[in-house]
Amino acid sequence: MTGKAFSSVWLREPRKATSPGRSREEIVRAALELLNEEGLDGLSMRKLGARLQSGATSLYWYVANKDELLELAYDEVWSDMVVPDPGRVSWRHSASALAHSMRQAILRRPWAGNLIGRMPALGPNALRVADQMRRMFKVAGFAGLEIDYAGSTLTAYVFGMTIPEVAWNAATADHSYDADEMRASVAKAAAQFPDMLERIDMTSYDDPQAMREMAFDFGLASVLDGLERRLVT
Amino acid sequence: MTGKAFSSVWLREPRKATSPGRSREEIVRAALELLNEEGLDGLSMRKLGARLQSGATSLYWYVANKDELLELAYDEVWSDMVVPDPGRVSWRHSASALAHSMRQAILRRPWAGNLIGRMPALGPNALRVADQMRRMFKVAGFAGLEIDYAGSTLTAYVFGMTIPEVAWNAATADHSYDADEMRASVAKAAAQFPDMLERIDMTSYDDPQAMREMAFDFGLASVLDGLERRLVT
DNA sequence: ACCTGAACACCGTTCAAGT
DNA sequence: ACCTGAACACCGTTCAAGT
Numbered sequence: 319m320t321g322k323a324f325s326s327v328w329l330r331e332p333r334k335a336t337s338p339g340r341s342r343e344e345i346v347r348a349a350l351e352l353l354n355e356e357g358l359d360g361l362s363m364r365k366l367g368a369r370l371q372s373g374a375t376s377l378y379w380y381v382a383n384k385d386e387l388l389e390l391a392y393d394e395v396w397s398d399m400v401v402p403d404p405g406r407v408s409w410r411h412s413a414s415a416l417a418h419s420m421r422q423a424i425l426r427r428p429w430a431g432n433l434i435g436r437m438p439a440l441g442p443n444a445l446r447v448a449d450q451m452r453r454m455f456k457v458a459g460f461a462g463l464e465i466d467y468a469g470s471t472l473t474a475y476v477f478g479m480t481i482p483e484v485a486w487n488a489a490t491a492d493h494s495y496d497a498d499e500m501r502a503s504v505a506k507a508a509a510q511f512p513d514m515l516e517r518i519d520m521t522s523y524d525d526p527q528a529m530r531e532m533a534f535d536f537g538l539a540s541v542l543d544g545l546e547r548r549l550v551t
Numbered sequence: 552m553t554g555k556a557f558s559s560v561w562l563r564e565p566r567k568a569t570s571p572g573r574s575r576e577e578i579v580r581a582a583l584e585l586l587n588e589e590g591l592d593g594l595s596m597r598k599l600g601a602r603l604q605s606g607a608t609s610l611y612w613y614v615a616n617k618d619e620l621l622e623l624a625y626d627e628v629w630s631d632m633v634v635p636d637p638g639r640v641s642w643r644h645s646a647s648a649l650a651h652s653m654r655q656a657i658l659r660r661p662w663a664g665n666l667i668g669r670m671p672a673l674g675p676n677a678l679r680v681a682d683q684m685r686r687m688f689k690v691a692g693f694a695g696l697e698i699d700y701a702g703s704t705l706t707a708y709v710f711g712m713t714i715p716e717v718a719w720n721a722a723t724a725d726h727s728y729d730a731d732e733m734r735a736s737v738a739k740a741a742a743q744f745p746d747m748l749e750r751i752d753m754t755s756y757d758d759p760q761a762m763r764e765m766a767f768d769f770g771l772a773s774v775l776d777g778l779e780r781r782l783v784t
Numbered sequence: 785a786c787c788t789g790a791a792c793a794c795c796g797t798t799c800a801a802g803t
Numbered sequence: 804a805c806c807t808g809a810a811c812a813c814c815g816t817t818c819a820a821g822t
Contacts, residue, residue: 463765
Protein backbone atom coordinates (compact mmCIF):
# COMPACT_ATOMS: atom_id res chain seq x y z
CA MET A 319 0.00 0.00 0.00
CA THR A 320 2.19 2.77 -1.20
CA GLY A 321 -0.61 5.36 -1.50
CA LYS A 322 0.14 8.64 -3.10
CA ALA A 323 2.63 10.55 -1.03
CA PHE A 324 2.60 14.01 0.28
CA SER A 325 1.98 16.43 -2.58
CA SER A 326 3.02 19.95 -3.37
CA VAL A 327 2.46 22.22 -6.34
CA TRP A 328 6.16 22.57 -6.75
CA LEU A 329 6.45 18.96 -7.73
CA ARG A 330 4.33 19.35 -10.83
CA GLU A 331 4.83 21.20 -14.06
CA PRO A 332 2.72 24.32 -14.48
CA ARG A 333 0.41 24.66 -17.40
CA LYS A 334 2.15 26.82 -19.94
CA ALA A 335 1.04 30.36 -20.55
CA THR A 336 -0.55 31.08 -23.88
CA SER A 337 -2.81 34.09 -23.81
CA PRO A 338 -0.96 37.08 -22.40
CA GLY A 339 -2.95 37.93 -19.29
CA ARG A 340 -3.58 34.39 -18.21
CA SER A 341 -1.01 32.10 -16.69
CA ARG A 342 -0.08 30.62 -13.39
CA GLU A 343 2.46 33.38 -12.97
CA GLU A 344 -0.05 36.10 -13.68
CA ILE A 345 -2.50 34.57 -11.26
CA VAL A 346 0.03 34.32 -8.47
CA ARG A 347 1.02 37.94 -9.00
CA ALA A 348 -2.58 39.05 -8.69
CA ALA A 349 -3.07 36.84 -5.65
CA LEU A 350 -0.09 38.48 -3.97
CA GLU A 351 -1.54 41.90 -4.67
CA LEU A 352 -4.78 40.88 -3.05
CA LEU A 353 -2.98 39.35 -0.09
CA ASN A 354 -0.87 42.41 0.50
CA GLU A 355 -3.81 44.76 0.16
CA GLU A 356 -6.49 42.88 2.03
CA GLY A 357 -4.83 40.08 3.93
CA LEU A 358 -5.51 36.39 3.90
CA ASP A 359 -9.27 36.76 4.25
CA GLY A 360 -9.29 39.20 1.38
CA LEU A 361 -8.20 36.55 -1.07
CA SER A 362 -11.01 34.58 -2.62
CA MET A 363 -11.15 32.85 -5.94
CA ARG A 364 -14.06 35.03 -6.90
CA LYS A 365 -12.30 38.30 -6.11
CA LEU A 366 -9.18 37.07 -7.81
CA GLY A 367 -11.15 36.18 -10.91
CA ALA A 368 -12.70 39.63 -10.96
CA ARG A 369 -9.28 41.27 -10.73
CA LEU A 370 -8.11 39.26 -13.69
CA GLN A 371 -11.23 39.98 -15.69
CA SER A 372 -12.22 36.37 -15.79
CA GLY A 373 -14.64 34.03 -14.16
CA ALA A 374 -13.50 32.75 -10.81
CA THR A 375 -13.67 29.22 -12.08
CA SER A 376 -11.37 29.87 -15.03
CA LEU A 377 -8.45 29.94 -12.65
CA TYR A 378 -8.88 26.27 -12.02
CA TRP A 379 -7.35 25.59 -15.37
CA TYR A 380 -3.99 26.85 -14.09
CA VAL A 381 -4.16 25.96 -10.45
CA ALA A 382 -5.61 22.84 -8.87
CA ASN A 383 -7.20 24.61 -5.93
CA LYS A 384 -6.86 27.51 -3.56
CA ASP A 385 -4.38 25.74 -1.32
CA GLU A 386 -1.98 25.26 -4.19
CA LEU A 387 -2.36 28.87 -5.14
CA LEU A 388 -1.44 29.85 -1.60
CA GLU A 389 1.54 27.54 -1.67
CA LEU A 390 2.70 29.29 -4.82
CA ALA A 391 2.20 32.75 -3.39
CA TYR A 392 3.75 31.72 -0.10
CA ASP A 393 7.18 31.23 -1.60
CA GLU A 394 7.38 34.97 -2.13
CA VAL A 395 7.86 35.42 1.61
CA TRP A 396 11.22 33.76 1.42
CA SER A 397 12.41 35.99 -1.37
CA ASP A 398 13.91 38.66 0.83
CA MET A 399 15.51 36.53 3.47
CA VAL A 400 19.26 36.82 3.30
CA VAL A 401 22.11 34.67 4.53
CA PRO A 402 25.37 36.63 4.41
CA ASP A 403 28.17 34.42 3.13
CA PRO A 404 29.58 32.58 6.15
CA GLY A 405 32.94 32.48 4.43
CA ARG A 406 33.27 36.24 4.74
CA VAL A 407 31.58 36.98 8.03
CA SER A 408 31.31 34.93 11.20
CA TRP A 409 28.53 32.36 11.25
CA ARG A 410 27.01 34.17 14.21
CA HIS A 411 26.75 37.33 12.21
CA SER A 412 25.29 35.41 9.31
CA ALA A 413 22.74 33.61 11.48
CA SER A 414 21.76 36.81 13.19
CA ALA A 415 21.25 38.64 9.90
CA LEU A 416 19.19 35.74 8.61
CA ALA A 417 17.01 35.77 11.73
CA HIS A 418 16.37 39.49 11.43
CA SER A 419 15.59 39.25 7.74
CA MET A 420 13.17 36.39 8.42
CA ARG A 421 11.36 38.45 11.00
CA GLN A 422 11.14 41.43 8.69
CA ALA A 423 9.97 39.33 5.77
CA ILE A 424 7.02 38.17 7.84
CA LEU A 425 6.23 41.52 9.42
CA ARG A 426 6.10 42.98 5.93
CA ARG A 427 3.53 40.39 4.83
CA PRO A 428 1.22 39.80 7.76
CA TRP A 429 -0.81 37.23 5.83
CA ALA A 430 2.22 34.98 5.91
CA GLY A 431 1.83 34.62 9.65
CA ASN A 432 -1.06 32.27 9.12
CA LEU A 433 0.76 30.14 6.58
CA ILE A 434 4.17 29.81 8.08
CA GLY A 435 4.96 26.43 9.50
CA ARG A 436 1.65 25.15 8.26
CA MET A 437 2.38 24.87 4.60
CA PRO A 438 5.15 22.94 2.91
CA ALA A 439 7.88 25.34 1.83
CA LEU A 440 9.26 23.78 -1.31
CA GLY A 441 9.31 26.76 -3.61
CA PRO A 442 12.56 28.01 -5.13
CA ASN A 443 13.01 30.86 -2.68
CA ALA A 444 12.38 28.67 0.34
CA LEU A 445 14.82 26.09 -0.95
CA ARG A 446 17.47 28.69 -1.55
CA VAL A 447 17.21 29.90 2.02
CA ALA A 448 17.23 26.37 3.39
CA ASP A 449 20.28 25.55 1.31
CA GLN A 450 22.20 28.65 2.32
CA MET A 451 21.33 28.13 5.96
CA ARG A 452 22.54 24.55 5.81
CA ARG A 453 25.81 25.67 4.34
CA MET A 454 26.13 28.32 7.01
CA PHE A 455 25.74 25.83 9.84
CA LYS A 456 28.21 23.51 8.16
CA VAL A 457 30.81 26.24 7.98
CA ALA A 458 30.06 26.92 11.62
CA GLY A 459 31.15 23.40 12.42
CA PHE A 460 28.00 21.35 12.70
CA ALA A 461 27.91 17.94 11.08
CA GLY A 462 25.40 15.30 10.10
CA LEU A 463 21.92 15.66 11.44
CA GLU A 464 23.00 18.45 13.76
CA ILE A 465 23.17 20.75 10.74
CA ASP A 466 19.44 20.31 10.40
CA TYR A 467 18.75 20.48 14.11
CA ALA A 468 20.53 23.79 14.30
CA GLY A 469 18.50 25.08 11.38
CA SER A 470 15.23 23.93 12.89
CA THR A 471 16.12 25.54 16.18
CA LEU A 472 16.85 28.91 14.65
CA THR A 473 13.78 29.01 12.43
CA ALA A 474 11.51 27.67 15.18
CA TYR A 475 12.63 30.50 17.41
CA VAL A 476 12.20 33.19 14.78
CA PHE A 477 8.81 31.96 13.61
CA GLY A 478 7.58 31.30 17.14
CA MET A 479 8.52 34.82 18.08
CA THR A 480 7.23 36.56 14.98
CA ILE A 481 3.88 34.84 14.44
CA PRO A 482 2.43 36.25 17.67
CA GLU A 483 3.89 39.61 16.79
CA VAL A 484 1.94 39.67 13.55
CA ALA A 485 -1.23 38.58 15.33
CA TRP A 486 -0.79 41.30 17.88
CA ASN A 487 -0.33 43.91 15.20
CA ALA A 488 -3.50 42.75 13.50
CA ALA A 489 -5.50 42.77 16.71
CA THR A 490 -4.47 46.27 17.68
CA ALA A 491 -4.48 47.80 14.21
CA ASP A 492 -8.22 48.55 14.17
CA HIS A 493 -8.60 50.36 17.45
CA SER A 494 -6.34 53.29 18.10
CA TYR A 495 -3.98 51.85 20.63
CA ASP A 496 -4.30 53.03 24.21
CA ALA A 497 -1.60 51.78 26.58
CA ASP A 498 -3.55 52.52 29.75
CA GLU A 499 -6.68 50.84 28.57
CA MET A 500 -4.70 47.79 27.51
CA ARG A 501 -2.98 47.66 30.86
CA ALA A 502 -6.33 47.80 32.61
CA SER A 503 -7.79 45.02 30.52
CA VAL A 504 -4.97 42.64 31.10
CA ALA A 505 -4.83 43.54 34.78
CA LYS A 506 -8.45 42.55 35.07
CA ALA A 507 -7.88 39.19 33.43
CA ALA A 508 -4.81 38.49 35.53
CA ALA A 509 -6.36 39.65 38.79
CA GLN A 510 -5.63 36.50 40.79
CA PHE A 511 -2.02 36.29 39.73
CA PRO A 512 0.04 38.72 41.77
CA ASP A 513 3.17 37.83 39.88
CA MET A 514 1.57 38.77 36.61
CA LEU A 515 0.31 42.06 37.91
CA GLU A 516 3.82 43.07 38.77
CA ARG A 517 4.73 42.69 35.14
CA ILE A 518 1.90 44.83 33.99
CA ASP A 519 3.28 47.82 35.80
CA MET A 520 6.38 47.78 33.70
CA THR A 521 6.93 49.87 30.64
CA SER A 522 5.87 46.98 28.45
CA TYR A 523 2.75 48.56 27.09
CA ASP A 524 4.06 51.98 26.29
CA ASP A 525 6.33 51.22 23.40
CA PRO A 526 5.43 47.71 22.31
CA GLN A 527 7.51 47.97 19.16
CA ALA A 528 10.77 48.67 20.96
CA MET A 529 9.92 46.11 23.61
CA ARG A 530 9.45 43.41 21.01
CA GLU A 531 12.73 44.18 19.37
CA MET A 532 14.51 43.86 22.68
CA ALA A 533 12.76 40.59 23.41
CA PHE A 534 13.68 39.30 19.97
CA ASP A 535 17.34 40.19 20.38
CA PHE A 536 17.48 38.73 23.86
CA GLY A 537 16.07 35.41 22.67
CA LEU A 538 18.18 35.37 19.54
CA ALA A 539 21.36 35.90 21.55
CA SER A 540 20.28 33.03 23.80
CA VAL A 541 19.64 30.70 20.89
CA LEU A 542 22.93 31.53 19.22
CA ASP A 543 24.85 31.15 22.47
CA GLY A 544 23.18 27.80 22.98
CA LEU A 545 24.08 26.64 19.49
CA GLU A 546 27.64 27.83 19.92
CA ARG A 547 27.93 25.83 23.10
CA ARG A 548 26.88 22.73 21.20
CA LEU A 549 29.93 23.21 18.97
CA VAL A 550 32.64 23.44 21.57
CA THR A 551 31.76 20.44 23.69
CA MET B 552 -9.74 59.23 20.28
CA THR B 553 -9.37 56.43 22.75
CA GLY B 554 -11.32 53.88 20.67
CA LYS B 555 -12.31 50.62 22.22
CA ALA B 556 -9.22 48.62 23.07
CA PHE B 557 -8.27 45.13 22.30
CA SER B 558 -11.06 42.80 23.38
CA SER B 559 -11.22 39.26 24.62
CA VAL B 560 -14.06 37.09 25.82
CA TRP B 561 -12.31 36.60 29.08
CA LEU B 562 -12.82 40.22 29.94
CA ARG B 563 -16.60 39.98 29.93
CA GLU B 564 -19.05 38.18 32.15
CA PRO B 565 -20.69 35.15 30.59
CA ARG B 566 -24.42 34.95 30.35
CA LYS B 567 -25.57 32.79 33.20
CA ALA B 568 -26.83 29.28 32.55
CA THR B 569 -30.51 28.70 33.08
CA SER B 570 -31.84 25.76 31.14
CA PRO B 571 -29.73 22.65 31.80
CA GLY B 572 -28.36 21.82 28.35
CA ARG B 573 -27.70 25.37 27.33
CA SER B 574 -24.91 27.53 28.63
CA ARG B 575 -21.61 28.94 27.55
CA GLU B 576 -19.91 26.07 29.35
CA GLU B 577 -22.03 23.46 27.64
CA ILE B 578 -21.37 25.03 24.27
CA VAL B 579 -17.63 25.14 24.78
CA ARG B 580 -17.63 21.50 25.82
CA ALA B 581 -19.47 20.50 22.67
CA ALA B 582 -17.16 22.67 20.57
CA LEU B 583 -14.15 20.88 22.04
CA GLU B 584 -15.68 17.53 21.17
CA LEU B 585 -16.16 18.64 17.61
CA LEU B 586 -12.63 20.05 17.44
CA ASN B 587 -11.07 16.89 18.78
CA GLU B 588 -13.10 14.66 16.50
CA GLU B 589 -13.01 16.61 13.26
CA GLY B 590 -10.41 19.29 13.61
CA LEU B 591 -10.68 23.02 13.14
CA ASP B 592 -12.54 22.79 9.86
CA GLY B 593 -15.02 20.40 11.43
CA LEU B 594 -16.30 23.07 13.75
CA SER B 595 -19.10 25.17 12.35
CA MET B 596 -21.85 26.97 14.18
CA ARG B 597 -24.37 24.90 12.28
CA LYS B 598 -22.86 21.56 13.22
CA LEU B 599 -22.42 22.72 16.77
CA GLY B 600 -26.06 23.74 16.94
CA ALA B 601 -27.10 20.36 15.62
CA ARG B 602 -25.03 18.59 18.25
CA LEU B 603 -26.72 20.61 20.95
CA GLN B 604 -30.16 20.05 19.49
CA SER B 605 -30.69 23.70 18.81
CA GLY B 606 -30.65 26.10 15.95
CA ALA B 607 -27.18 27.27 15.01
CA THR B 608 -28.20 30.83 15.66
CA SER B 609 -29.33 30.14 19.21
CA LEU B 610 -25.71 29.90 20.26
CA TYR B 611 -25.31 33.59 19.62
CA TRP B 612 -27.17 34.27 22.81
CA TYR B 613 -24.26 32.86 24.81
CA VAL B 614 -21.34 33.68 22.63
CA ALA B 615 -20.76 36.82 20.59
CA ASN B 616 -19.30 35.05 17.58
CA LYS B 617 -17.26 32.08 16.46
CA ASP B 618 -13.95 33.72 17.27
CA GLU B 619 -14.93 34.16 20.88
CA LEU B 620 -16.05 30.59 21.04
CA LEU B 621 -12.65 29.52 19.76
CA GLU B 622 -10.95 31.70 22.30
CA LEU B 623 -12.92 29.99 25.01
CA ALA B 624 -12.16 26.51 23.72
CA TYR B 625 -8.55 27.42 23.15
CA ASP B 626 -7.81 27.80 26.82
CA GLU B 627 -8.27 24.06 27.22
CA VAL B 628 -4.95 23.52 25.48
CA TRP B 629 -3.12 25.06 28.39
CA SER B 630 -4.82 22.83 30.91
CA ASP B 631 -2.26 20.07 30.84
CA MET B 632 0.89 22.09 30.69
CA VAL B 633 2.86 21.67 33.87
CA VAL B 634 5.58 23.70 35.56
CA PRO B 635 7.24 21.61 38.27
CA ASP B 636 7.85 23.75 41.34
CA PRO B 637 11.21 25.46 40.80
CA GLY B 638 11.70 25.47 44.58
CA ARG B 639 12.01 21.70 44.59
CA VAL B 640 13.72 20.98 41.31
CA SER B 641 16.28 22.95 39.32
CA TRP B 642 14.83 25.62 37.06
CA ARG B 643 16.32 23.82 34.12
CA HIS B 644 14.43 20.71 34.96
CA SER B 645 11.29 22.74 35.45
CA ALA B 646 11.69 24.58 32.16
CA SER B 647 12.41 21.39 30.31
CA ALA B 648 9.35 19.64 31.73
CA LEU B 649 7.23 22.64 30.81
CA ALA B 650 8.57 22.62 27.27
CA HIS B 651 7.81 18.95 26.81
CA SER B 652 4.33 19.28 28.27
CA MET B 653 3.65 22.21 25.96
CA ARG B 654 4.65 20.17 22.98
CA GLN B 655 2.50 17.24 24.02
CA ALA B 656 -0.47 19.45 24.77
CA ILE B 657 -0.40 20.69 21.20
CA LEU B 658 0.33 17.35 19.58
CA ARG B 659 -2.67 15.94 21.42
CA ARG B 660 -4.92 18.66 19.99
CA PRO B 661 -3.83 19.28 16.43
CA TRP B 662 -6.47 21.95 15.91
CA ALA B 663 -4.58 24.08 18.40
CA GLY B 664 -1.73 24.37 15.96
CA ASN B 665 -3.71 26.85 13.93
CA LEU B 666 -4.69 28.96 16.91
CA ILE B 667 -1.51 29.13 18.88
CA GLY B 668 0.22 32.45 18.79
CA ARG B 669 -2.63 33.89 16.78
CA MET B 670 -5.23 34.22 19.46
CA PRO B 671 -4.97 36.08 22.76
CA ALA B 672 -4.38 33.59 25.56
CA LEU B 673 -6.13 35.18 28.51
CA GLY B 674 -8.10 32.22 29.81
CA PRO B 675 -7.54 30.88 33.32
CA ASN B 676 -5.37 27.96 32.23
CA ALA B 677 -3.18 30.12 30.03
CA LEU B 678 -2.76 32.63 32.83
CA ARG B 679 -1.85 29.95 35.32
CA VAL B 680 0.91 28.67 33.04
CA ALA B 681 2.15 32.18 32.35
CA ASP B 682 2.21 32.94 36.05
CA GLN B 683 4.02 29.75 37.00
CA MET B 684 6.53 30.22 34.23
CA ARG B 685 7.22 33.75 35.38
CA ARG B 686 7.84 32.54 38.88
CA MET B 687 10.12 29.84 37.57
CA PHE B 688 12.31 32.27 35.70
CA LYS B 689 12.41 34.53 38.71
CA VAL B 690 13.65 31.73 40.91
CA ALA B 691 16.20 30.99 38.20
CA GLY B 692 17.59 34.44 38.74
CA PHE B 693 16.12 36.62 36.02
CA ALA B 694 14.86 40.05 36.95
CA GLY B 695 12.72 42.80 35.48
CA LEU B 696 11.84 42.54 31.85
CA GLU B 697 14.23 39.67 31.35
CA ILE B 698 11.78 37.42 33.15
CA ASP B 699 9.40 38.01 30.29
CA TYR B 700 12.05 37.81 27.61
CA ALA B 701 13.11 34.42 28.90
CA GLY B 702 9.50 33.26 28.88
CA SER B 703 8.93 34.50 25.35
CA THR B 704 12.08 32.80 24.18
CA LEU B 705 11.12 29.44 25.59
CA THR B 706 7.54 29.49 24.33
CA ALA B 707 8.57 30.85 20.92
CA TYR B 708 10.94 27.95 20.54
CA VAL B 709 8.42 25.32 21.62
CA PHE B 710 5.60 26.71 19.51
CA GLY B 711 7.80 27.34 16.52
CA MET B 712 8.99 23.77 16.67
CA THR B 713 5.64 22.15 17.34
CA ILE B 714 3.37 23.99 14.93
CA PRO B 715 5.15 22.58 11.87
CA GLU B 716 5.14 19.18 13.51
CA VAL B 717 1.36 19.25 13.74
CA ALA B 718 1.08 20.43 10.16
CA TRP B 719 3.32 17.65 9.00
CA ASN B 720 1.28 15.07 10.86
CA ALA B 721 -1.88 16.37 9.23
CA ALA B 722 -0.36 16.37 5.75
CA THR B 723 0.90 12.81 6.00
CA ALA B 724 -2.03 11.34 7.93
CA ASP B 725 -4.17 10.71 4.84
CA HIS B 726 -1.72 8.88 2.65
CA SER B 727 -0.02 5.87 4.06
CA TYR B 728 3.44 7.17 4.59
CA ASP B 729 6.17 5.95 2.30
CA ALA B 730 9.68 7.03 3.18
CA ASP B 731 11.16 6.33 -0.24
CA GLU B 732 8.47 8.14 -2.10
CA MET B 733 8.82 11.11 0.19
CA ARG B 734 12.55 11.15 -0.31
CA ALA B 735 12.09 11.07 -4.06
CA SER B 736 9.61 13.95 -4.00
CA VAL B 737 11.80 16.22 -1.98
CA ALA B 738 14.85 15.23 -3.96
CA LYS B 739 13.07 16.35 -7.09
CA ALA B 740 12.16 19.71 -5.63
CA ALA B 741 15.66 20.26 -4.30
CA ALA B 742 17.42 19.10 -7.43
CA GLN B 743 19.57 22.19 -7.92
CA PHE B 744 20.76 22.27 -4.34
CA PRO B 745 23.55 19.73 -3.85
CA ASP B 746 23.80 20.53 -0.18
CA MET B 747 20.17 19.72 0.36
CA LEU B 748 20.40 16.45 -1.48
CA GLU B 749 23.06 15.32 0.91
CA ARG B 750 20.62 15.72 3.73
CA ILE B 751 17.98 13.69 1.99
CA ASP B 752 20.16 10.62 2.02
CA MET B 753 20.21 10.62 5.78
CA THR B 754 17.94 8.56 7.92
CA SER B 755 15.63 11.52 8.39
CA TYR B 756 12.68 10.10 6.56
CA ASP B 757 12.62 6.64 8.00
CA ASP B 758 11.54 7.37 11.53
CA PRO B 759 10.27 10.93 11.48
CA GLN B 760 8.85 10.66 14.97
CA ALA B 761 12.15 9.80 16.62
CA MET B 762 13.92 12.33 14.46
CA ARG B 763 11.62 15.09 15.62
CA GLU B 764 12.12 14.23 19.23
CA MET B 765 15.87 14.45 18.81
CA ALA B 766 15.57 17.75 17.03
CA PHE B 767 13.31 19.07 19.76
CA ASP B 768 15.70 18.05 22.53
CA PHE B 769 18.69 19.44 20.68
CA GLY B 770 17.03 22.81 20.28
CA LEU B 771 15.66 22.84 23.79
CA ALA B 772 19.09 22.16 25.25
CA SER B 773 20.43 25.02 23.14
CA VAL B 774 17.76 27.42 24.30
CA LEU B 775 18.24 26.50 27.96
CA ASP B 776 22.01 26.77 27.69
CA GLY B 777 21.59 30.14 26.09
CA LEU B 778 19.28 31.35 28.83
CA GLU B 779 21.63 30.03 31.49
CA ARG B 780 24.47 31.94 29.96
CA ARG B 781 22.41 35.11 30.25
CA LEU B 782 22.30 34.57 34.00
CA VAL B 783 25.97 34.18 34.75
CA THR B 784 27.34 37.18 32.89
C1' DA C 785 -35.36 36.06 28.79
C1' DC C 786 -34.49 32.89 25.52
C1' DC C 787 -35.01 30.51 21.02
C1' DT C 788 -36.40 30.08 16.16
C1' DG C 789 -36.25 30.23 10.91
C1' DA C 790 -35.66 32.89 7.10
C1' DA C 791 -32.58 35.58 4.83
C1' DC C 792 -28.15 37.95 3.45
C1' DA C 793 -23.82 37.91 1.75
C1' DC C 794 -20.54 35.35 1.11
C1' DC C 795 -17.34 30.88 0.27
C1' DG C 796 -14.53 26.72 -2.80
C1' DT C 797 -15.28 23.62 -6.30
C1' DT C 798 -17.49 20.68 -10.12
C1' DC C 799 -19.04 20.12 -14.49
C1' DA C 800 -21.60 20.32 -18.73
C1' DA C 801 -21.59 23.40 -22.31
C1' DG C 802 -19.59 26.58 -25.23
C1' DT C 803 -15.75 28.50 -28.55
C1' DA D 804 -7.13 23.97 -25.53
C1' DC D 805 -9.20 27.17 -22.88
C1' DC D 806 -13.11 29.68 -20.73
C1' DT D 807 -17.89 30.25 -19.09
C1' DG D 808 -22.13 30.19 -16.01
C1' DA D 809 -25.04 27.62 -13.40
C1' DA D 810 -25.26 24.85 -9.62
C1' DC D 811 -23.96 22.35 -5.25
C1' DA D 812 -22.90 22.24 -0.72
C1' DC D 813 -21.47 24.69 2.40
C1' DC D 814 -20.18 29.07 5.60
C1' DG D 815 -20.95 33.17 9.75
C1' DT D 816 -24.14 36.36 11.18
C1' DT D 817 -28.42 39.44 11.60
C1' DC D 818 -32.87 40.14 12.80
C1' DA D 819 -37.83 40.14 13.11
C1' DA D 820 -40.84 37.13 15.08
C1' DG D 821 -42.24 33.93 18.31
C1' DT D 822 -42.86 31.93 23.31
